[in-house]
């Protein structure tokens with residue numbers, strides 16, 4: 001039985017030509033790929049006490065309870081998935097392999113090092129796994145260059161790593177029967193003004209050609225390349241800039257471009273880039289994140305920028321060509337809460353987009369009635385999105401409203417506080 005609050009909300013939306021049942025069906029069928037690295041501040045378990053270096057990415061904060069082992073990370077993720085409505089994916093980085101205490105260097109990783117993740121994800125009926133080569137936290141990344149390095153031996157090492165990562169990604173896709181996205185992001189850049197901006201980009205393009213040389217099944221696997229504006233310690237120059245990767249992805253025509261919401265100037269709209277990118281690339285990977293000044297990785301909230309991204313996906317009919325992933329790391333609050341709050345916020349933003357009075361908006365625009373269009377946008381802001389969201393949580397048997405925080409607090413007391 002639907003709640004009476006839902007029935008009222010459904011009628012409110014219906015009066016604007018919006019079918020809330022269709023929106024809920026679509027929401028339930030849209031997986032979000034959760035980033036494994038929120039649970040341990042992007043440390044990974046490659047070897048004990050791995051520290052981040054040469055990455056230009058930094059988790060700040062030291063809230064107690066960080067996952068110290070694969071088992072702890074999985075235990076935390078179990079609670080996270082339990083508190084999320086819908087069926088989702090997990091996005092792994094290469095440094096999260098199950099290396100059984102041995103040092104397996106990045107160029108030697110194989111699907112077998114991720115077999116325990118596959119079993120874990122299958123047992124929980126996840127939608128699938130996604131993957132990333134880890135081109136940071138490694139001696140060969142310490143001087144701020146990987147695939148664009150001027151030393152061929154270093155480039156070859158990272159090429160081998162990325163190629164190995166693609167094969168692991170493809171093995172995930174085959175196992176789960178859903179397309180795995182393997183995303184290449186590298187930190188290459190420089191702190192101060194470089195003289196030569198071209199050489200590193202020529203080398204990066206050649207390295208990427210080598211990385212993507214092996215043909216993999218397009219059903220099992222999709223490649224993506226991620227741009228960035230700048231990083232900490234790489235403020236003046238980023239080899240893999242927006243122009244570089246957009247050009248590279250469009251020229252190839254067979255790989256996805258990854259837009260990270262924290263990787264642009266704060267006044268730029270990521271939402272506005274989507275329709276342009278998808279004119280020239282087959283698919284898109286989104287790293288849903290929240291930039292705050294120079295930090296690109298705050299916990300996602302259902303703010304205007306995030307809502308605009310999902311509105312664009314729905315309005316343009318782009319959901320089917322877009323892989324949705326999260327990318328943030330906050331070490332200053334309970335990490336499980338950060339995961340759950342951010343994922344639920346992204347889902348709520350998607351729901352908001354699915355509930356737009358699209359037909360009325362389109363007609364108003366097409367007939368030149370821009371006052372009506374503005375009025376519709378403004379009235380939409382106060383529509384009872386929360387009541388539809390609550391109904392979704394109720395149907396999916398996950399906590400409604402703040403109930404998820406009670407479970408997280410009790411987990412903090414019984415588990416996280418003892419780490």
Ligand code: RNT
Pocket residue numbers: 037042057093132185226228260287296327
């Ligand atoms: C870094 C990129 C990249 C990473 C993860 C860990 O700026 O956004 O996606 O955050 O791969």
Ligand code: ZN
Pocket residue numbers: 185226260287327
């Ligand atoms: Zn990212």
